Amino acid sequence: MTPQTPEPQPKPPRISFARRKLLGEGAWVVVGKLSSILAAFVGMRLLTEYLHPSVYGHVGLLIGLTGLGNLLTCMPLSQAAFRFYPEMTDSNDLRGLRRLAGTLLYRASLVLMSVIVVVGSVYAFAKDQPFSMYLFLALLTGAEVAQTFEQNLLGAARRQRPVAIWQLTVAWGRPLLAILAVIVFGAHATSVLIGYFVAVAGTWLLLRVFRFPFEGASTPSPSAESTTTPATLSSSQRSQIMAYAWPLVPLGIVGWVHSLGDRYIIEEIIGLEAAGLYIAAYNLIMKPYNITEGVFQQTLLPAYNQAISSRNIGQERRLFRAWFLGLSAIVLLGCVCVYFLNTWVATLLLAKAYRPSATLMPWLGLGFAFLAIAHVFEWRLYSLKATRLVLLGQTIAAITSIAVAIPMVLKYKLMGAAMACPLYYALYLLTMFVLSQWAIRQYYRSKPDTATPA
Secondary structure, X not given: OOOOOOOOOOOOOOOOHHHHHHHHHHHHHHHHHHHHHHHHHHHHHHHHHHOOHHHHHHHHHHHHHHHHHHHHHHHHHHHHHHHHHHHHHHOOOHHHHHHHHHHHHXXXXXXXXXXXXXXXXXXXXXXXXXXXXXXXXXXXXXXXXXXXXXXXXXXXXOOHHHHHHHHHXXXXXHHHHHHHHHHHHOOOHHHHHHHHHHHHHXXXXXXXXXXXXXXXXXXXXXXXXXXXXOOOOOHHHHHHHHHHHOOHHHHHHHHHHHHHHHHHHHHHHOOHHHHHHHHHHHHHHHHHHHHHHHHHHHHHHHHHHHHHHOOOHHHHHHHHHHHHHHHHHHHHHHHHHHHHHHHHHHHHHOOHHHHHHHHHHHHHHHXXXXXXXXXXXXXXXXXXXXXXXXXXXXXXXXXXXXHHHHHHHHHHHHHHHHHHHHHHHHHHHHHHHHHHHHHHHHHHHHOOOOOOOO
């Protein structure tokens, strides 16, 4: 009897569905980030042509204040919503999560905008500056808080396509509308703020008008009494979220100090024009590092949070290894490029008055590389819900940055500020590495691996 030939088994796919999905999400992130960096470079070249370094420095200092407001109000609640998204989705409580975070965020942003208007009016009167500048600063802060919150929820849901489209629309709109406002109203800081506000708020308003599907806005919750009753979270869920978010409020202050404090030190010691030169070099070199870091973070962090929430230690290790090694290789290569191409970059992307800042770029590039790698360990702490350790690490970084930057600026002026950057960011990297390693060891001891064997 002739033996039967076994039927050929289909070959397993070379790339799993989960990996294909992750690569697809990453592709949209790359599209959004590359479009954003192109917009940033074009916008910086045009803005530096229209604005004197002192005006550009003034704008940079004001935008730094909106960043502080965003960190104080939006970051704690948005980060909490991002981290708890997988767990709330599994328990059908996403609508309640959005309601809690959104309500608190709305109240906090109103308070922050009121403070900016009141304090700004007093400062404008004392310094003989236009009150409208601080009014539009407050409006821009509120618009950016709302934008960041919605984009974080979309990112947590791994809806990278709408995030990319939203980001590139704002990225192109901000410099183009700012330049239009400068042409219409004059080369003043207020004009730039008007353009930025119209770009951010206008994009958000258009999305609302055309009923853009914001994440969790219409998701029904089985725990609600009816489809018309707003979903709410249990007291234990609220307590967990607030315990996660509260340490991030002071974190916003210390994070702002160690990331943006140097420009205010320069303005106070050297002057506004020097601050403009420094901010131009800082923003120009920071953008590629931020974009690279954002690609990895937006692509891998939602999956990493899911691996942590499901206690899949093997998946957690694989994702973290890919994140750390991939980002480190790219940013360190970026340091080499900045070292050899800084003069060419300044000539191509900055107006003539700003090109002396090219000598600062290699030092800034090295510092941003250390910072980007440090953020990998920082995001691991966020995923492990160890926000108190994040606060500890950033507090150390803030104290170090001030302690290093002030004497360096006093002794070496602008070059001292640039040389200080890699020093305090290297210490920050070391601090976050130690804290992250301690936290992940505690996680491995307390959380058994529940992943299904392959």
